[in-house]
Amino acid sequence: MRKNRQALKAYRKPKRTKRGKCCAALLHGAYSRLAYPFARLANTRLTAVFRRAAGAAALVIISAVLCGCVPHVELNEKAIVEAVGIDTEGGKYKITLQYFNTEGSGSSALVDVSKPNVITVYGVGDTVVEAMNDASISCGRQLMFGINQLVLVGREATNEDLSDLLSFAKTYYQCHPKIKVAAVDGKASDVLAIKYKEGASSPLNLSYVLRNSVMQGIMFDSTLITTMEDLKSGTSSAVLPLIKIVEGVTDATEDGKSILVNGAVLYNGGKASADITPPEVSGLMLLGDAMQEISLNAEIDGKSVALVLYGIKTGISSELTSEGLTFTVKTKTAAEITDNQLNTGSPEQYLLVQQAAAEQVVATMRLAVENVIKKYGADVINLEGTVRSRSNDDWLLLSDNWQRALADSHWIFEAEVSVERYGIYME
Amino acid sequence: MTTNKISYSQLACLFFISRLFAEVNSHFTHQSYYGMQRFTVIALSYVLLLVVSIPLMIFMGRGGGAGVLEIIGRKSRALGIIVGILLLPELLFSSVSTLVHLEYYASSTIFTSAPALLVIILPIVGALYAMKKGLESVARTSVIVLIAFVALFILIVVSISSAMDFSMLYPALVDKPDTLWSEVLAEFSKNAELPLLMVLCGSAREKPQRSLYIWLPCSFVLIELMNLLYITVFGHYFSSMVFPFYTLSSFSDIVVLQRLDGIDAVVWTMAAVIRVSLLAIAVNRVLLDGLRIKYSKIVTCALYALLIIPVLYFSKNETVFIRTCLSITGTGIPLAAVSVIIPIVGAVCAAKKERSV
Numbered sequence: 186m187r188k189n190r191q192a193l194k195a196y197r198k199p200k201r202t203k204r205g206k207c208c209a210a211l212l213h214g215a216y217s218r219l220a221y222p223f224a225r226l227a228n229t230r231l232t233a234v235f236r237r238a239a240g241a242a243a244l245v246i247i248s249a250v251l252c253g254c255v256p257h258v259e260l261n262e263k264a265i266v267e268a269v270g271i272d273t274e275g276g277k278y279k280i281t282l283q284y285f286n287t288e289g290s291g292s293s294a295l296v297d298v299s300k301p302n303v304i305t306v307y308g309v310g311d312t313v314v315e316a317m318n319d320a321s322i323s324c325g326r327q328l329m330f331g332i333n334q335l336v337l338v339g340r341e342a343t344n345e346d347l348s349d350l351l352s353f354a355k356t357y358y359q360c361h362p363k364i365k366v367a368a369v370d371g372k373a374s375d376v377l378a379i380k381y382k383e384g385a386s387s388p389l390n391l392s393y394v395l396r397n398s399v400m401q402g403i404m405f406d407s408t409l410i411t412t413m414e415d416l417k418s419g420t421s422s423a424v425l426p427l428i429k430i431v432e433g434v435t436d437a438t439e440d441g442k443s444i445l446v447n448g449a450v451l452y453n454g455g456k457a458s459a460d461i462t463p464p465e466v467s468g469l470m471l472l473g474d475a476m477q478e479i480s481l482n483a484e485i486d487g488k489s490v491a492l493v494l495y496g497i498k499t500g501i502s503s504e505l506t507s508e509g510l511t512f513t514v515k516t517k518t519a520a521e522i523t524d525n526q527l528n529t530g531s532p533e534q535y536l537l538v539q540q541a542a543a544e545q546v547v548a549t550m551r552l553a554v555e556n557v558i559k560k561y562g563a564d565v566i567n568l569e570g571t572v573r574s575r576s577n578d579d580w581l582l583l584s585d586n587w588q589r590a591l592a593d594s595h596w597i598f599e600a601e602v603s604v605e606r607y608g609i610y611m612e
Numbered sequence: 613m614t615t616n617k618i619s620y621s622q623l624a625c626l627f628f629i630s631r632l633f634a635e636v637n638s639h640f641t642h643q644s645y646y647g648m649q650r651f652t653v654i655a656l657s658y659v660l661l662l663v664v665s666i667p668l669m670i671f672m673g674r675g676g677g678a679g680v681l682e683i684i685g686r687k688s689r690a691l692g693i694i695v696g697i698l699l700l701p702e703l704l705f706s707s708v709s710t711l712v713h714l715e716y717y718a719s720s721t722i723f724t725s726a727p728a729l730l731v732i733i734l735p736i737v738g739a740l741y742a743m744k745k746g747l748e749s750v751a752r753t754s755v756i757v758l759i760a761f762v763a764l765f766i767l768i769v770v771s772i773s774s775a776m777d778f779s780m781l782y783p784a785l786v787d788k789p790d791t792l793w794s795e796v797l798a799e800f801s802k803n804a805e806l807p808l809l810m811v812l813c814g815s816a817r818e819k820p821q822r823s824l825y826i827w828l829p830c831s832f833v834l835i836e837l838m839n840l841l842y843i844t845v846f847g848h849y850f851s852s853m854v855f856p857f858y859t860l861s862s863f864s865d866i867v868v869l870q871r872l873d874g875i876d877a878v879v880w881t882m883a884a885v886i887r888v889s890l891l892a893i894a895v896n897r898v899l900l901d902g903l904r905i906k907y908s909k910i911v912t913c914a915l916y917a918l919l920i921i922p923v924l925y926f927s928k929n930e931t932v933f934i935r936t937c938l939s940i941t942g943t944g945i946p947l948a949a950v951s952v953i954i955p956i957v958g959a960v961c962a963a964k965k966e967r968s969v
Contacts, residue, residue, distance in 0.1 A: 417849045567777070
């Protein structure tokens with residue numbers, strides 16, 4: 186008994202000689218007390234190391250046991266959503282969700298090709314979130330949007346306010362801000378029904394198509410965050426890539442169907458206003474300094490020269506005069522000749538090629554200005570920022586009638602194309 | 613071995629982390645708007661902070677390394693009690709505010725299914741344990757949090773540099789003159805660290821005023837930088853954001869790490885624990901030096917146990933909290949009053965003591 190009391194005293198007031206280290210100092214008291222029952226059982230004096238080890242073990246065991254006290258959802262009870270399709274039918278929202286099928290890949294076999302890698306579930310509701318909750322109830326899983334790849338908006342649903350359609354991102358905080366957002370010429374559920382034979386999952390392949398269209402200069406990089414930012418601009422304008430289903434162009438899918446990015450849908454005032462053609466999208470991308478490279482053909486004496494423009498830099502400046510708002514666009518780009526039918530390669534001819542290419546660049550930008558910016562008064566390339574960065578007073582004068590000011594604006598274009606690469610075989 | 617004395621740089625680190633937590637997680641109570649006025653608001657709030665902290669700087673220069681409450685309490689017990697009564701509500705309100713903000717942040721982002729009670733109780737338990745261990749342990753932990761934050765910030769800046777659009781900046785310092793001063797006062801009211809410094813300046817080994825010289829410019833520069841990131845990356849969308857730094861971190865993408873919001877959650881949870889720990893230590897000091905309560909640590913534990921009730925209530929009724937928060941602290945008056953009056957009283961007491969000596 187006396188021995189035990191002495192042991193108790195020793196462990197309650199441990200020697201302080203080995204408490205130099207910070208961690209030990211922090212946890213020393215707790216460790217000694219937690220280790221005390223073990224010491225009594227062993228009826229021996231504990232060493233500092235044993236005390237700490239026993240204390241650490243006790244803390245780990247307690248932490249592990251405490252995990253069960255917190256309400257949680259196991260991973261296999263979650264629907265790990267990879268793609269969302271939003272359609273409207275009969276005044277209600279119809280949501281198509283594709284979530285990761287745990288039996289299709291992972292677990293014992295790396296990829297079990299006999300089973301689909303995604304499972305599709307549908308939900309209907311008066312709002313997008315309500316429809317998602319309906320889908321969650323249907324599949325009996327909690328929705329998790331952490332690795333969602335894309336959101337597709339069906340043609341009918343484009344008539345609804347885009348901010349409302351994307352409002353689920355506010356409810357589900359885990360939504361990645363870089364989720365691709367696109368409109369579909371038809372039903373979003375039809376695009377999500379396309380099953381790719383190759384790759385990790387079909388939604389991933391669909392997002393790759395969108396990513397490639399950005400890299401090839403066909404389309405803006407339209408993500409959840411950029412779309413929400415655009416919708417907060419003065420004219421609530423945004424551009425979503427328009428996806429069309431094409432048949433018989435590939436055998437990479439089970440039914441031979443594939444998708445094609447073909448132009449875009451223009452949102453103005455938060456709602457879809459018009460479809461934009463691919464050249465108009467290219468013009469907007471050139472104006473917005475969002476184009477990485479673009480291919481074009483220059484015609485010289487009836488002969489064609491194919492060029493790839495790269496290193497494209499566009500700057501826009503504005504001026505408010507008594508005649509109205511004037512934008513001056515200056516574009517500089519390098520070019521590479523990819524196919525040359527001229528067969529001479531004289532410096533004079535290259536000057537003509539550069540001039541023809543510059544004219545085409547200007548024509549493409551002018552097309553976008555006339556058919557999108559001036560026609561709809563849509564600010565999709567942050568012209569507000571251009572005006573404000575010169576003078577905030579100008580913006581304050583224009584802000585109340587910004588759409589009108591854009592529609593009446595004057596534009597001056599300057600383009601400079603410099604052929605810097607001629608291929609690896611000279612004429 | 614832990615002591616109750618820390619260096620001025622450790623003290624500055626503690627206040628820096630505490631201030632950052634208030635800045636990052638208070639958007640739902642103090643909404644910020646897109647515009648260059650944001651930069652002006654921050655700059656003016658720091659000018660105000662500098663002006664308000666002049667008496668404290670003078671006191672710290674003459675205090676001879678002792679805390680305000682120690683000096684006042686030694687001179688007059690009644691005055692010490694009055695000052696303690698003035699400081700205590702300010703510190704307890706800051707604790708409630710920090711815990712409500714933490715609960716709201718955690719339940720809205722990473723820990724959506726975690727019970728509110730657990731998110732509130734665990735930091736309090738941690739803070740009370742830290743109070744028992746002393747200021748040095750908290751200071752050392754704050755250095756770890758600072759390193760984690762700096763690493764996170766660098767990763768974010770590197771990964772989103774391409775998404776920054778500088779055309780979002782424009783040459784106008786004031787957009788809405790009618791709301792300018794209310795925004796400045798709201799920004800100023802986030803600095804609960806001034807009363808903390810007042811109470812804890814006696815804990816610095818030497819020259820506690822130097823912690824102010826480090827903490828003020830560093831936090832000012834960093835907060836301006838953070839707002840530069842918000843404005844150039846989010847533009848107008850910044851006005852709609854509840855947790856812009858969280859969105860920024862989830863937006864960041866570094867090859868293997870596809871999003872950094874997990875690190876963000878870890879940093880701010882640790883920062884919240886540090887802030888509550890600091891406040892708990894300050895409350896203990898007020899009870900001990902100001903109100904002369906013998907079992908101050910037990911009373912502090914009891915006070916923080918009681919705080920769970922208002923924190924739980926406010927976390928369930930955020931609108932009430934926002935209204936209360938804005939009506940009380942949003943004016944900046946309580947903070948300014950506490951931060952000016954007490955150091956002046958302290959300086960007078962210190963001067964009288966010198967004369968009598």
